[in-house]
Amino acid sequence: MLRYLARRLGQALLVVAGVVVLTFTVMRLVPGDPAVAFAGPKATPEELDAARERFGLDDPLPVQLVAYVRDLVTGDWGVSLHTRQPVRDDLYLAFPASLELVGAALLIAVVVGIPIGVLAARYKTKFPDFGVRFGSMLAVSVPVFWLALALQLLLAGRLDWFPVAGEYDSSLDTTSPLTLWTNITVVDALITGNWPILTSTLHHLVLPALVVAAYPTGVIAQMTRATLIEESGQDHARLERALGFGETSILTKFALRPALSPVLALIALVFAYSIVNGFLVEAIFNWPGLGSYAAEAIRSRDTPAIAGVTLLVALVYVLANLVVDVLQGFLDPRARTR
Amino acid sequence: MTSPQETTAEVPLRRLLPRVPDRFAALGAVLIVLIVLAAIMAPWLAPYPDEPRPLEGSLPPGAAHWFGTDQLGRDVLTRILYGARTSLSIAVSVLAVSALAGVTLGVVAGYAGGWVRDAIMRVTDVFLAFPALLLSLALAVVLPPSVTTVILAIAVTWWPWYTRLAASVAASIATRPYVDAARCLGVPAPLIVWRHVLPNSLTPVLVQMSLDAGGVILTAAALSYLGLGAQEPTAEWGLMVQQGQTLFTTNWWIGTFPGLAILVTAFAFNMLGEGLRNALDPRARKVT
Amino acid sequence: MIEVRDLQVRYAGRLVAGVPELDVGAGECVAIVGESGSGKSTTLLSLLGLTENADISGHVRVCGVDVLTASPRRLREIRGARAALVMQSPQSALSPATRLGVLMRRALRLHGVGSGKDGRLDEIMAESVAAVMLDRAILRRYPHEISGGQAQRFAIALAIALGAEVILADEPTSALDVTVQAEVVGVLRRLREERDLALLLVSHDLALVSTIADRVLVMKDGEVVESGPAARVLTEPSHPYTRELLEALP
Numbered sequence: 001m002l003r004y005l006a007r008r009l010g011q012a013l014l015v016v017a018g019v020v021v022l023t024f025t026v027m028r029l030v031p032g033d034p035a036v037a038f039a040g041p042k043a044t045p046e047e048l049d050a051a052r053e054r055f056g057l058d059d060p061l062p063v064q065l066v067a068y069v070r071d072l073v074t075g076d077w078g079v080s081l082h083t084r085q086p087v088r089d090d091l092y093l094a095f096p097a098s099l100e101l102v103g104a105a106l107l108i109a110v111v112v113g114i115p116i117g118v119l120a121a122r123y124k125t126k127f128p129d130f131g132v133r134f135g136s137m138l139a140v141s142v143p144v145f146w147l148a149l150a151l152q153l154l155l156a157g158r159l160d161w162f163p164v165a166g167e168y169d170s171s172l173d174t175t176s177p178l179t180l181w182t183n184i185t186v187v188d189a190l191i192t193g194n195w196p197i198l199t200s201t202l203h204h205l206v207l208p209a210l211v212v213a214a215y216p217t218g219v220i221a222q223m224t225r226a227t228l229i230e231e232s233g234q235d236h237a238r239l240e241r242a243l244g245f246g247e248t249s250i251l252t253k254f255a256l257r258p259a260l261s262p263v264l265a266l267i268a269l270v271f272a273y274s275i276v277n278g279f280l281v282e283a284i285f286n287w288p289g290l291g292s293y294a295a296e297a298i299r300s301r302d303t304p305a306i307a308g309v310t311l312l313v314a315l316v317y318v319l320a321n322l323v324v325d326v327l328q329g330f331l332d333p334r335a336r337t338r
Numbered sequence: 339m340t341s342p343q344e345t346t347a348e349v350p351l352r353r354l355l356p357r358v359p360d361r362f363a364a365l366g367a368v369l370i371v372l373i374v375l376a377a378i379m380a381p382w383l384a385p386y387p388d389e390p391r392p393l394e395g396s397l398p399p400g401a402a403h404w405f406g407t408d409q410l411g412r413d414v415l416t417r418i419l420y421g422a423r424t425s426l427s428i429a430v431s432v433l434a435v436s437a438l439a440g441v442t443l444g445v446v447a448g449y450a451g452g453w454v455r456d457a458i459m460r461v462t463d464v465f466l467a468f469p470a471l472l473l474s475l476a477l478a479v480v481l482p483p484s485v486t487t488v489i490l491a492i493a494v495t496w497w498p499w500y501t502r503l504a505a506s507v508a509a510s511i512a513t514r515p516y517v518d519a520a521r522c523l524g525v526p527a528p529l530i531v532w533r534h535v536l537p538n539s540l541t542p543v544l545v546q547m548s549l550d551a552g553g554v555i556l557t558a559a560a561l562s563y564l565g566l567g568a569q570e571p572t573a574e575w576g577l578m579v580q581q582g583q584t585l586f587t588t589n590w591w592i593g594t595f596p597g598l599a600i601l602v603t604a605f606a607f608n609m610l611g612e613g614l615r616n617a618l619d620p621r622a623r624k625v626t
Numbered sequence: 627m628i629e630v631r632d633l634q635v636r637y638a639g640r641l642v643a644g645v646p647e648l649d650v651g652a653g654e655c656v657a658i659v660g661e662s663g664s665g666k667s668t669t670l671l672s673l674l675g676l677t678e679n680a681d682i683s684g685h686v687r688v689c690g691v692d693v694l695t696a697s698p699r700r701l702r703e704i705r706g707a708r709a710a711l712v713m714q715s716p717q718s719a720l721s722p723a724t725r726l727g728v729l730m731r732r733a734l735r736l737h738g739v740g741s742g743k744d745g746r747l748d749e750i751m752a753e754s755v756a757a758v759m760l761d762r763a764i765l766r767r768y769p770h771e772i773s774g775g776q777a778q779r780f781a782i783a784l785a786i787a788l789g790a791e792v793i794l795a796d797e798p799t800s801a802l803d804v805t806v807q808a809e810v811v812g813v814l815r816r817l818r819e820e821r822d823l824a825l826l827l828v829s830h831d832l833a834l835v836s837t838i839a840d841r842v843l844v845m846k847d848g849e850v851v852e853s854g855p856a857a858r859v860l861t862e863p864s865h866p867y868t869r870e871l872l873e874a875l876p
Binding site: 234235236237238239240241242243244245246249253254255257258 | 674676702703704705706707710711713715718719720721722723724729732733736737769781784788
Binding site for chain 2: 011014015018019021022023026027133134137138140141142143144145146147149150152153157272273275276277279280284294295297298299301303306307310313314317318321
């Protein structure tokens with residue numbers, strides 16, 4: 001198990017190195033002079049030189065790459081062109097809100113996706129299966145930004161069931177201010193017992209989380225269904241039938257646990273995908289996460305900020321994959337010896 | 339399936355024949371044919387093909403304009419039909435570029451083996467370590483916004499899947515006895531690749547393309563929605579949703595119908611792709 | 627314990643197994659021999675109603691239950707508890723993520739064996755495992771951690787724990803090494819004598835069959851071509867196909 005972990009960790013580091021090089025390359029593709037972008041169009045030649053000096057733009061590319069890596073490692077992720085703040089600080093503020101949104105969405109996806117996957121597998125080729133297949137296919141095919149607008153219009157605008165935008169009612173900041181610990185509002189409100197903010201945040205969270213949950217729910221349902229059906233066609237399912245177990249208990253008692261392993265791997269993939277999908281949703285709901293930050297950065301062509309977001313999400317993705325591999329070892333005993 | 343499986347002799351022949359195409363895939367195929375026809379016939383089908391022609395602002399859906407008109411007075415249905423051209427050509431271009439690049443690299447990797455294979459596969463690992471939309475986004479931001487940018491940005495994230503696929507097919511073909519025999523007889527490697535490896539890669543690659551088309555259309559729409567792709571006056575569904583966004587509460591039809599068009603198209607491709615995969619992959623066939 | 631008359635199993639109209647007569651009493655062992663595809667496994671599975679998508683006609687009584695007309699619920703009651711199946715590929719027949727003890731406990735609970743809080747359950751489990759000469763520690767193992775012979779003996783232990791009166795064994799030794807085969811056969815033979823079990827064995831291994839079976843059915847292409855006492859069929863075969871099978875022996 002340890003050796004397996006070490007090998008996995010080595011692979012992950014290799015990927016991270018590649019990701020850094022890739023981000024660097026993409027940043028250097030920018031047409032135009034980054035120094036101009038930073039110093040502004042009205043900058044004097046001296047100011048431009050100073051900017052060039054500061055970013056080391058006159059050095060050869062390999063030197064620049066080394067400097068870039070050194071800066072990243074020492075925590076200097078550059079300065080955002082639109083907020084004029086260090087990118088690292090911006091990300092530090094924005095990431096927890098994204099985590100909150102995606103976490104809620106994945107929770108919905110697992111709680112809904114796995115049971116309906118089981119349902120479809122139990123009644124395969126019958127009506128429930130047809131419904132689940134159709135619904136999950138719709139869920140993975142829907143453009144999130146459009147779903148966000150539609151739900152916002154219907155459930156928040158017309159029916160007024162949920163607030164239109166924001167993370168919580170901002171007037172609460174004065175009546176019951178929140179003490180920050182993790183920067184994840186729900187968690188902070190919970191540990192400090194700030195109920196007004198907690199309920200307000202949960203209320204605001206429902207719509208964006210539902211939208212982000214659409215894709216993962218669909219994929220998890222499809223995957224659960226497919227792996228369960230495959231498991232229930234295995235030899236061991238026949239033995240379980242021969243022991244007198246019914247179809248439902250074969251699925252839930254025996255097939256579900258091994259089937260969860262691929263589903264778990266899927267969640268890691270979908271986690272990163274959902275963060276990026278959140279980019280399209282957060283701005284619509286004015287959710288103060290990476291997505292809103294990235295949307296603003298995209299609008300102002302803020303390369304350091306984009307690079308920072310890209311790098312962070314890629315790192316999270318690599319990490320999520322690593323965590324899943326370890327978890328799989330616990331869930332599926334065969335994976336340990338592989 | 340719990341039928342006896344002593345040998346294939348006990349499995350009736352009917353089960354071994356290709357399955358009757360499943361209804362989902364059929365629905366997907368029909369929808370795709372309709373969408374493609376709509377794209378090709380757009381100039382004849384569209385109620386108001388001679389746009390732009392300024393009208394009196396945005397009208398709700400009615401007899402004259404089934405899907406209403408946008409804030410510039412353009413007929414939404416007309417623009418959706420023309421938008422099908424944009425979306426489909428983006429999808430076709432992305433898939434063609436990524437399949438071409440990916441399969442070439444994959445065949446080289448799988449057939450050559452050794453360090454060449456390792457190098458190529460490590461690079462694909464790095465690309466696959468990115469969520470596709472993220473890399474596309476990062477690329478599209480630094481390039482000038484256009485349809486070409488969208489195609490390029492998506493293709494860059496999509497080719498590694500084809501490389502993986504082609505590499506695994508090529509590696510399995512390269513060890514077949516008849517390929518060994520050909521090699522011993524001195525048949526040059528490119529010819530072996532052409533005669534044996536490529537034909538065998540074709541089916542899985544085509545299936546993968548139909549599976550990917552829905553994702554490509556969604557990604558392209560997302561990039562255009564963010565303003566990184568097609569620009570006004572091009573009709574593009576994602577862009578149309580974005581243009582309808584500010585008026586969504588009052589003039590909902592401007593953004594709603596283009597979004598539905600994206601949904602239906604992605605849905606159709608996903609259905610067909612899943613159906614094809616189930617029909618061709620014996621492992622997946624058990625599933626449905 | 628097993629009573630079969632005019633059994634016909636068809637897939638999509640094609641006859642894959644036809645057995646005019648087959649009886650196995652308590653303490654008896656009957657073997658069905660034949661090559662792959664002869665319909666012998668199908669016959670076995672149909673006795674527990676485990677064939678999917680098959681059209682079955684005839685009369686099948688197992689432990690007093692008419693299998694072909696019984697409700698699914700009634701069928702599930704006899705499966706395992708009264709008539710147990712031992713499968714060909716020992717390890718893949720056990721659910722990979724379930725400890726053997728957990729599987730056995732679930733099966734016992736399902737059939738209400740050893741229920742109550744007096745700890746009978748653990749006792750039954752320990753006894754059954756000991757009866758097939760396995761260590762108790764095996765109950766804490768996962769299927770991939772045990773050998774094929776152990777897996778096969780565990781499958782038999784399941785039948786014992788559940789109190790099955792009939793064991794249906796589908797090629798129980800063909801996936802095993804020769805020495806391990808002998809162990810499993812030894813266990814089966816002993817149990818049959820000690821517990822008066824009815825044993826229906828499907829095999830293509832005539833050497834195995836000759837050591838354990840009282841009566842033999844020879845199947846070819848879905849039909850029974852010869853049947854009778856093992857001693858006669860295996861020494862004076864009347865059907866040319868049986869002679870062929872015997873000549874193929876080393």
